Amino acid sequence: YAAGRSALTRYATREAATYLGAALDLVDASPVIPGAGGSDEVAALVEDLARAKQRNGEYPAARSLWERALGYARRRGDSARISSIERRLGLVSFWAGQHDETFAHYAAGLEAARLTGDERLAARIRIAQAAAFQELGRPDDALRELGEALSIAERLKSAGMLARIHRALMQLNLFVGNAAEARAHGERAIAFAGSANDRGVEWTAHWGIAVLAGLTGNATELARHVREAHRIADELRSPVHVVWTNEVSIEYASGIGDWQSGLALAERTIPIAR
Numbered sequence: 001y002a003a004g005r006s007a008l009t010r011y012a013t014r015e016a017a018t019y020l021g022a023a024l025d026l027v028d029a030s031p032v033i034p035g036a037g038g039s040d041e042v043a044a045l046v047e048d049l050a051r052a053k054q055r056n057g058e059y060p061a062a063r064s065l066w067e068r069a070l071g072y073a074r075r076r077g078d079s080a081r082i083s084s085i086e087r088r089l090g091l092v093s094f095w096a097g098q099h100d101e102t103f104a105h106y107a108a109g110l111e112a113a114r115l116t117g118d119e120r121l122a123a124r125i126r127i128a129q130a131a132a133f134q135e136l137g138r139p140d141d142a143l144r145e146l147g148e149a150l151s152i153a154e155r156l157k158s159a160g161m162l163a164r165i166h167r168a169l170m171q172l173n174l175f176v177g178n179a180a181e182a183r184a185h186g187e188r189a190i191a192f193a194g195s196a197n198d199r200g201v202e203w204t205a206h207w208g209i210a211v212l213a214g215l216t217g218n219a220t221e222l223a224r225h226v227r228e229a230h231r232i233a234d235e236l237r238s239p240v241h242v243v244w245t246n247e248v249s250i251e252y253a254s255g256i257g258d259w260q261s262g263l264a265l266a267e268r269t270i271p272i273a274r
Contacts, residue, residue, distance in 0.1 A: 001045055008048060011240040013055040020049040043072040043081075050088065059096040066092065083112035083121040087128055094132050102132055123149040123161055127168050139176050146172065163192035163201045170208050182212055203232040203241055210248050214255065222252055243273045 004019030027042055050065035066089050073081035086109030093101040106129045113121035130145035146168055153161040166189035173182035186209040193202035206229040213222035226248055233241035246269040253262030 001048075004052070005048060008052055010236070011055070011238045013052045017049065017052040017056055017058070020045065020052055024049055043069055046072070047085070054088070054092050054095075057095075059092050062092050063089065063096075079112045079115045080118060080121060083109045083116065083118075083125070085109075086112060087121075087125045090125070090132075091128060094135070099132070099136065103129070106132075119152045119156065120158065120161065123152040123165075126152075127164055130168055130172070134172055134175055139172060142172055158196075159192045160196035160198050160201075163189050163196055163198055163205075166192060167201055167205050167208070170205060174208065174212060179212060179216055183209060186212070199232050199236055203229055203236070203245075206232065207244060207248065210245075214248065214251060219252070219256070222248070226252070239272050243269055246272075 001020065001023040004016045004023060007013070007016035007019060024045055027045065046065055046069045050062050050069060053059075053065060054062035066085055070082065070085045070089070073085055086105045090102045090105035090109065093099075093105055106125050109125045110122055113119075113125065126145040126149040130142040130149070133139070133142035133145065146165055149161075150165050150169075153165055166185045170182050170185040170189055173179075173185060186205045189205035190202055190209075193199070193205060206225045210222050210225035210229060213219070213225065226245060229241070229245040229248070233245050246265055250262050250266050250269070253259070253265065
């Protein structure tokens with residue numbers, strides 16, 4: 001379990017799924033460990049394995065694990081966990097192309113969040129729901145959800161939540177072609193993520209502004225944000241972040257005709273991506 005969690009934090013999700021799956025097999029085969037009863041530790045293991053499977057695109061397996069975790073949460077009457085897991089089920093349903101189920105899970109998650117009185121849970125679901133609306137070509141609905149989430153985050157003065165919402169607003173404005181708005185939200189996301197020490201969100205914002213800079217021909221800005229994205233990817237020891245950052249650098253090298261550097265970086269990146 002420890003090896004699996006370590007891999008999961010580094011986005012080495014294939015290894016994470018292998019280790020966490022082995023741990024859960026041991027739990028389920030043991031007459032001593034209360035796997036069927038869903039102790040807190042076992043429930044956490046199931047959720048971690050579901051997260052790894054979901055990141056790997058193994059959606060049926062992830063759904064089954066999240067449903068198992070949801071059963072544990074319901075038996076304990078834990079509305080906060082129910083809300084969180086319903087959000088995860090909404091995400092996995094969306095990525096599997098089951099859009100009606102997606103919004104049903106988000107609605108159930110919002111209701112569970114209402115029962116807890118925890119606005120943070122509701123805000124996280126609204127951010128996820130906004131992403132679904134954006135992907136379905138409904139930017140006005142996405143903007144409404146993000147507006148609701150932003151009101152909550154500002155009221156709670158939560159730097160971490162503000163970082164995630166401004167990142168989502170950056171992505172939405174990139175999607176609809178509002179370059180100036182996208183850049184402004186990206187810079188706010190970087191500032192709030194730095195305050196919250198959320199390196200993953202900070203990386204995403206740098207990456208997003210780098211992409212925007214590439215689309216708008218701002219080579220200086222692109223280079224600066226790519227450098228920052230590389231620095232954070234190295235700090236996180238995340239091969240996924242390295243690959244995504246390298247992709248922007250390869251596109252940039254191609255754009256300026258630096259074929260030698262672009263090809264060399266691509267050759268180094270392909271094995272990591274595989």
